[in-house]
Amino acid sequence: MEPPAPGSGSSIARSLEAPPPPDVPIDVLTSEILQRLHDAGPKEHFTLGWLMSLLDKRSFGLIMLICAVVAVVPGVSIVAGLLLIILAVQMIEGRPAPTFPDGLADRPLPAKHLATVIRRFLPALKYLEQIAHPRWPTPHDLTKRVVGVAVLILSLAVAFTPLPLSNIPPALAIALIALAYLEEDGLLLAIGLVAGATVLTIQVYAAWEAIGDLSRWMGL
Numbered sequence: 001m002e003p004p005a006p007g008s009g010s011s012i013a014r015s016l017e018a019p020p021p022p023d024v025p026i027d028v029l030t031s032e033i034l035q036r037l038h039d040a041g042p043k044e045h046f047t048l049g050w051l052m053s054l055l056d057k058r059s060f061g062l063i064m065l066i067c068a069v070v071a072v073v074p075g076v077s078i079v080a081g082l083l084l085i086i087l088a089v090q091m092i093e094g095r096p097a098p099t100f101p102d103g104l105a106d107r108p109l110p111a112k113h114l115a116t117v118i119r120r121f122l123p124a125l126k127y128l129e130q131i132a133h134p135r136w137p138t139p140h141d142l143t144k145r146v147v148g149v150a151v152l153i154l155s156l157a158v159a160f161t162p163l164p165l166s167n168i169p170p171a172l173a174i175a176l177i178a179l180a181y182l183e184e185d186g187l188l189l190a191i192g193l194v195a196g197a198t199v200l201t202i203q204v205y206a207a208w209e210a211i212g213d214l215s216r217w218m219g220l
Helices: 006-016 030-040 048-053 060-071 077-092 111-131 140-160 168-183 186-217
Strands: 045-047 108-110
Touching (some): 045 111, 108 111
């Protein structure tokens, strides 16, 4: 398989310049970062480790958002879901910056799916960036742990719910929560948490019904 283009990571890193400390708000719009990833990324294959290496100095919220976008990609949701689980646990533990195991993040993944998802996601993200702003302030450490718990539960649904396309709704809920966390928008965060709870309720019900139908079909 073709490895990620060696120059693509450095070009994005230079364009973003020196990143701020973890969990500090950034001036560059998230949609601009995604656009640069789309424009300068490898053409054939990429790894989540390469993706994380461009953002490892940035906040949990931005990396969660990137992972949530990646989790929508067909065939990638399990790996992205596992990375989100790791992020969520680290947030619950109160770690200052995210870290990832090398083995999990080094798997080559098709770049064309990532590019397609970013193109489709950008318009919605740009709209949300226009309405998101700091409001309904909450204690940072408490918010970080609450978001970690919510993302942990949703990430389990992303990675392990055995239903077709079941990764997409929880991944989108995580993206909304991550954007709200980035923008310190308590109202948007509340909406994201409610959306996440709704998604989980529907998926649990659907999975229960599917198990019941399978049991009846097998005569159990």
